[in-house]
Amino acid sequence: MAAVSNINTQTLADINGTTKTQTANEAGSADRFLKLLVAQMQNQDPLSPMDNAQVTSQIAQINTVSGIEKLNTSVGGLSTQFGQMQALQGAALVGREVVVPGNTLAIKDGVGTGTFELSSAADEVQVEILDKQNNVIEKFKLGARAAGVNDFDWKPNSTAGAVSFRVSAKADGATLTPTELVRDTVRSISTANNQLTLTLKNGGNVAYSDVRSFT
Known part of the structure; x- marks a missing residue:
């Protein structure tokens, strides 16, 4: 205060x-x-x-x-x-985890994790795992998902070459447009021209206005 x-x-x-x-x-x-x-x-x-x-x-x-x-x-x-x-x-966000736009696949202990947001509920969601050239390594279905922020886990035999993901979804046969998101930790902040920018632990900068949520 x-x-x-x-x-x-x-x-x-x-x-x-x-x-x-x-x-x-x-x-x-x-x-x-x-x-x-x-x-x-x-x-x-x-x-x-x-x-x-x-x-x-x-x-x-x-x-x-x-x-x-x-x-x-x-x-x-x-x-x-x-x-x-x-x-x-x-x-106040330094050191905290934030959810921001991005499609980088987080890999830890052989498990890939990703996050996405749906503007409305979907009865069919599919995830594609991509390599550096955006070639599809593997794809799998998640089934129905609610509107809002959703997470998924990918447990393959090997995560070699996997760097990003892409999500598609449908509801009653109509195509939805999910937003791919990443979870990362804020390392530092900077301001320029009254614009606040967050520097993330795993690399990259994002605008403060792009933060969907934080924990």
Whole structure:
């Protein structure tokens, strides 16, 4: 909780500092706008002077520019704060297992395991085990599976050459589109342009937004 408090305090300090700078910038923008308007009026064609509607329109633009600057500043402040909150959440995942998109087959003690997600229940699911060239080494049926995240185990005589898997599914004869997933441990996190990236133990980087679940 202390870490959250520190981040919020710093964020408020940053926003207060930004507000002071913003006020000065707005004043400068309005001053420049008025100088341009006066110069335009001084150099206007006497035979075709600006009418009241034109002058009113020009002055109204001062408020428009100021409003846009305020909006941009507010959005920027919210974006920064969101990035800080996301980094805090990501740090809590270091060392934990996450489920993310991918089709790498996990092999341990001669058993291959994989994970996939179904948007709806399937009455027929088939798994294909692939080698580095995406050639099918073996395929087997899992039967009916419920909607959501599902796991499978593959126990062959040899797992040599097996590196990935592919899942297909059907429901009432209609083809479904499963999403292959992998379970991996988060090793570290990094942020760039308010985007949080997780580095996984078994290699590869994934976006924080791609995490399906964690344990």
